[in-house]
Amino acid sequence: MKQLLKTGLMAAILSSTVASGAVLAQEAAMNEKHADAAVTYRQSIFQLIRSNMGPLGGMAKGAIPFDQAVLETNGMRLEQLANMMSDYLKVDTRKFDVDTAAKDEIWENWSEFEGKIDALKSASANLYQVAQAGDESQYRAAIGKVGAACKSCHDDFKAD
Amino acid sequence: MKQLLKTGLMAAILSSTVASGAVLAQEAAMNEKHADAAVTYRQSIFQLIRSNMGPLGGMAKGAIPFDQAVLETNGMRLEQLANMMSDYLKVDTRKFDVDTAAKDEIWENWSEFEGKIDALKSASANLYQVAQAGDESQYRAAIGKVGAACKSCHDDFKAD
Numbered sequence: 001m002k003q004l005l006k007t008g009l010m011a012a013i014l015s016s017t018v019a020s021g022a023v024l025a026q027e028a029a030m031n032e033k034h035a036d037a038a039v040t041y042r043q044s045i046f047q048l049i050r051s052n053m054g055p056l057g058g059m060a061k062g063a064i065p066f067d068q069a070v071l072e073t074n075g076m077r078l079e080q081l082a083n084m085m086s087d088y089l090k091v092d093t094r095k096f097d098v099d100t101a102a103k104d105e106i107w108e109n110w111s112e113f114e115g116k117i118d119a120l121k122s123a124s125a126n127l128y129q130v131a132q133a134g135d136e137s138q139y140r141a142a143i144g145k146v147g148a149a150c151k152s153c154h155d156d157f158k159a160d
Numbered sequence: 161m162k163q164l165l166k167t168g169l170m171a172a173i174l175s176s177t178v179a180s181g182a183v184l185a186q187e188a189a190m191n192e193k194h195a196d197a198a199v200t201y202r203q204s205i206f207q208l209i210r211s212n213m214g215p216l217g218g219m220a221k222g223a224i225p226f227d228q229a230v231l232e233t234n235g236m237r238l239e240q241l242a243n244m245m246s247d248y249l250k251v252d253t254r255k256f257d258v259d260t261a262a263k264d265e266i267w268e269n270w271s272e273f274e275g276k277i278d279a280l281k282s283a284s285a286n287l288y289q290v291a292q293a294g295d296e297s298q299y300r301a302a303i304g305k306v307g308a309a310c311k312s313c314h315d316d317f318k319a320d
Contacts, residue, residue: 080237
């Protein structure tokens with residue numbers, strides 16, 4: 001527990017404003033350690049989104065069979081992860097030499113970027129609703145909307 | 161969209177059984193690519209748990225001020241992440257040369273490991289309840305229980 005709290009304390013200092021909820025304005029990374037942690041965390045959330053979206057993309061394309069349970073579970077998780085994104089992405093790492101695919105435009109045009117996150121939140125909430133409703137005729141379109149929200153943001157804010 | 165679906169398809173093949181919900185038994189990684197993806201995903205979920213636990217550890221220790229909004233938001237997110245863990249950890253990567261701190265004992269003693277995840281789920285669900293109840297006298301103990309669940313599992317299943 002002592003070690004955990006020590007680690008926790010460092011993380012607290014590094015990310016004290018992550019998940020403050022009410023405040024969603026961007027904030028500058030305080031130092032290189034903070035910037036590195038921010039990069040790790042935001043890449044982690046994108047990886048989890050990718051892992052959930054993968055099977056859904058396969059289903060939408062017909063490459064893997066439709067699976068109601070996966071649709072519901074992954075839809076729920078995509079919504080949960082989309083709701084975490086602003087808190088992780090708001091840490092502005094532009095001043096530090098970090099290894100990142102995040103373009104400077106994220107923090108230069110923060111409100112536009114947040115709009116893209118809002119689009120992902122809406123699309124994933126819709127997907128989860130469609131999944132719960134169990135109407136197979138709608139799931140491809142709902143998955144497509146999530147994919148479109150991903151792509152729209154990557155086009156503008158992710159380096160190739 | 162085409163590129164996304166292509167990526168999605170690959171991810172689908174790599175992780176088709178992630179988040180299948182009903183089936184929680186362990187499964188062997190199919191190949192090195194699958195094993196590598198599994199490592200990336202499970203490290204990602206641990207990073208997100210760490211980022212949420214950090215500020216709470218600081219609060220419990222008194223190193224940073226109590227913040228009701230952070231307690232609620234991070235409590236909720238810890239519960240959500242804890243509920244995702246089994247699906248990510250069940251991919252058995254023992255047969256592949258992956259860079260991991262996950263001990264073989266995870267898959268050798270899967271039911272014991274799942275018990276540790278269940279303990280984290282209970283502790284984080286309790287934390288979120290305490291956070292929502294807004295009783296400041298209880299939050300330190302509730303955070304401590306989550307920390308204890310983390311440590312108990314790391315002691316047995318995480319390499320130093």
